[in-house]
Amino acid sequence: MPVCSASVLYLLLLLLCGLLGGWVLSICPAACSCSGGHRVVDCSSRGLTKLPPGLQHNIRFLNLSFNSLHGVDNQLSHYAHLRTLDLSYNRLESLPPALPRSLWDIRAAGNHLRSLDKNDTAYHWNLKVLDLSDNELERVVFINNTLLSLQSLNLSHNRFWTVPTNMPHNLEIIDLSHNYLLQILPGSLDRLPRLAQFYLHANRFTWLSEGIFDDLIGLEIITLGDNPWACEEEEHITKLLRWSEKTRATVLGCPCYTRPICGQSHLPVTGRERHSARFTEPPLWVNNRSEGQDVQLPPRTVENTPNYQAKSPLVDSGMYQGKAGMNESGDHIWTSSTSMDSFSSHTSTTEHPRSLTNKPKLTRLYNEGCKLDIKTQQTVILSVIVMTTALTTI
Template sequence: MISSGLEFLLVLCGLELSWSCPRHCICYSAPTTVSCQAHNFLSVPEGIPLDSERIFLQNNKIHRLLRGHFSSNTVTLWIYSNNITYIEPTTFHGFTLLEELDLGDNRHLRSLAEDTFHGLSRLNALHLYRCGLSSLPNNIFQGLRNLQYLYLQDNHLKFLQDDTFVDLRNLSHLFLHGNRLWSLNQNTFRGLRALDRLLLHQNQIESVDHQAFHDLKRLTTLYLFNNSLIQLSGDCLDTLPGLEYLRLNDNPWSCDCKALSLWEWLKRFRGSTSSVGCQAPVDMIGKDLKELRKEDFPNCSPTVPNSESRAQTNNVSGTVNPSLHRGGVVGSVGQTHVVHPSRPGRSRNCTKPRNRGKGKGDNEVHHSKEVMADKEDSSPDFTDGGKHDHTSPDGTVTRRKQKCIPRTTVRPPSGVQQANNRATLSQTQSCRANKEP
């Protein structure tokens, strides 16, 4: 029974009490909400009203999710920071109204059935960070065509199967940092034509296919820092006409002749980039590839010339050759950079194969290294978990400079919170905590 003092507090908050409420939980309407966080529940509490739109069960000790625990009226479901080890495949079947599902920080979940999320046609945000996942089954994201935010960071993923994300045609943010990925294949990211941000830092990536990014025409932010990259061809990056922010620091770059195409690409690129520190050959150790001169590659054969692209890079009039209409345009005021579509032919790897046994292990990195020390950089900081953009005090999303492709700003879902800063809420704080999650 809710105490009279708490009842009065809820009334002051303008909340209408719902008397059909699980024990130790707080329920209210408009929208219908059940708040059961931080009560050491070992299982989903009984008595959750069938008309509940928002259900908050975070910071408990729940072990299993089974069919019938929730109703198909649910719109927002938070079950992060529990002890979930098993989710019955049919738990969320028929949940056509569900928009946000947060299963993050369930470190012993480890595996999911292929059809766990099938039918969630309205799902906008799916949180699976820090779940101990070592692999993703085929078609696990099938049919999630409205998904915009997918959080897979800080798992144990070593490999992504081809076409894992092919159905996510509206995905804008994909967070894969803090895993153990070691290669990116030609079709790893196929279908992600709306993707705006791709975070791959703190993995063990040593191999990137020549066409790994071929569908990411709207990508503005790519983080590849703190991996095991020795080389990366500029052709790989030429497939990203909308790129604005690139982070390549803290990789063991070899600044020999194989780095020439990347060096040339960096000279043409008008966006924000990190340092690219050389670790080989001996006479290049400690130097920044970006700061090298043509004379530093004296015995290197020139890369395949692209005279039209080079001419357009230096075109200060800002006009575009109509014959190059198939390329993407990237640039700043007074400068135009035309990126040509990749030439057809045999797909080739644009990184140098390495012995996987000599990887970085856990790839631990200090926070100071995660963000490029670029004083002019206006890119958002995702090192705190990558849950949302920076916002100003009035709640508006910070706008990025040099937009290459006009598009509507995508705001994070209303229920998103920082993964590393979620605090346990007490009942006396329930009014403020549940006012607008």
């Protein structure tokens, strides 16, 4: 009987260690807020200069935006379940090396990136969204047959003079607005059959080569406003004006201010709701930062995680629908989609943070989850003590 009692007691202790061990591993880092079983982690606006300790190994969403990170070296490479990484508005001068290949969404807007080399993205086969807006990029290099899953590329508010060549072939959204673009080299747009939304407003185009957009067979929306078109050079501009009137795509900001909207597809396609990337004014600190001033970034609070997820280009393109829910992987998705009903020539797809009204609800859910974990722990400990006492008296 004593041997049996000892075996049962040993098994109970193993069970207790397993339960408590899992509870300990799921503790949220002190500098962050967590949800979704501690797999959705928001560490934004915490003044961090390095990666916070205590991150759970199987996290899926990590928001490190609006901190003071200069780099994270290889510290993120072992988070093999990570799907979304937000490093926006830090002090990075290059993308961190060895990022997890599991990533679907990388956000690095508002840093000091000057170039994107081929090795920075060569192995991200699963990547769907890449946001490098509001940096100092002058060139990007992509390798043929890489980034095959990439659907949305945001390079707005950078320093490009020409449209990048050899862009991933399955892109559906490209934002090159608010750059210094003067030309599109022949062949740059030859292999983008799925491109549906192309943002080129607020650049320095004066004219474009004839037929430059002819290979964009899937084009639905293109923005050409706020460019200094050479309207007096009829030889070049007449061909562009003729294309903008006859194209099946919707042209927002017709060249030479002929009309706000032109093209043959003024109405949405029947049975398909059209969504656009968001047009918003660039963040207030963009111009100040370019003048070398040290600008204090606006405060961000716990509600930034859902707000950040709500503005994904994947959401706007209709890939994720519904106000709140879960995708097929079990990740929480907060979404909001906007129909194309207006256009501003001084806008960008990069939004500056705004507070949401559902903060109390999120906080309440988080607190209830913490209380549930504590109650579960207390119940397990009490049960083991009672069973141990009973076995000891046998």
